[in-house]
Structure formats: structure tokens, C-alpha cells
Amino acid sequence: MRKSSFVLGAFVTLLASSSALxxxxxxxxxxxxxxxxxxxxxxxxxxxxVDIQAKSRSVAxxxxxxxxxxxxxxxxxxxxxxxxxxVYTPNFHHGTVAVKTVNVI
Numbered sequence: 001m002r003k004s005s006f007v008l009g010a011f012v013t014l015l016a017s018s019s020a021l022x023x024x025x026x027x028x029x030x031x032x033x034x035x036x037x038x039x040x041x042x043x044x045x046x047x048x049x050v051d052i053q054a055k056s057r058s059v060a061x062x063x064x065x066x067x068x069x070x071x072x073x074x075x076x077x078x079x080x081x082x083x084x085x086x087v088y089t090p091n092f093h094h095g096t097v098a099v100k101t102v103n104v105i
Contacts, residue, residue: 046085
């Protein structure tokens with residue numbers, strides 16, 4: 001009985017250590033492991049305002065782009081015909097942009 005409990009204990013110990021070793025050694029061979037992705041860089045758009053929709057807080061520019069202006073930017077300071085530079089962060093994975101600043105030139 002004593003020998004069988006020793007053999008059983010040794011077997012469990014070897015089994016636990018071999019699975020831990022197998023996990024640590026095989027983890028470096030996983031193909032296509034996703035790496036931490038860097039945030040998208042900021043971009044800017046300089047054009048003339050052709051339309052302002054106060055209800056939806058959107059601005060249409062002469063180059064055809066439309067942007068939703070966040071609440072912390074005063075929409076009343078913008079007028080049709082103003083040339084502006086809009087700095088935004090694109091999110092290509094979701095197809096959206098986040099406007100950061102609007103500067104009237």
C-alpha cells in the first residue's frame with residue numbers, strides 16, 4: 001500500500017509538471033498571435049464649410065467629407081464659407097472618425 005501511494009504521488013507530480021512545461025514551451029509557437037495594436041494616428045482635413053446641420057451637429061465640407069462635431073466644440077462659432085482644419089482620429093476597423101478639434105483659418 002505504501003509503495004502504491006508513493007508511485008501514485010510521483011505520477012501525479014510528473015503529470016502536473018509535464019503539462020506545465022508543455023504549456024510554457026508550446027506558447028511561443030502559436031502562429032498569428034495578435035499583438036497589441038497601436039492607436040490610429042491623428043489626421044486632418046482642411047476645406048471650406050458648405051453646410052452646417054445644428055440638429056445633428058454635423059458639418060459638410062467642400063471636399064465632400066462630413067463630420068459630427070462633439071459637444072465640447074462651440075458649433076455657433078462656425079459659419080458657412082469658413083475655411084477650417086478639422087483634426088480627427090480615424091478608426092479604420094469601425095469606419096468611423098472622432099473629431100478632436102476644429103480650427104477656423
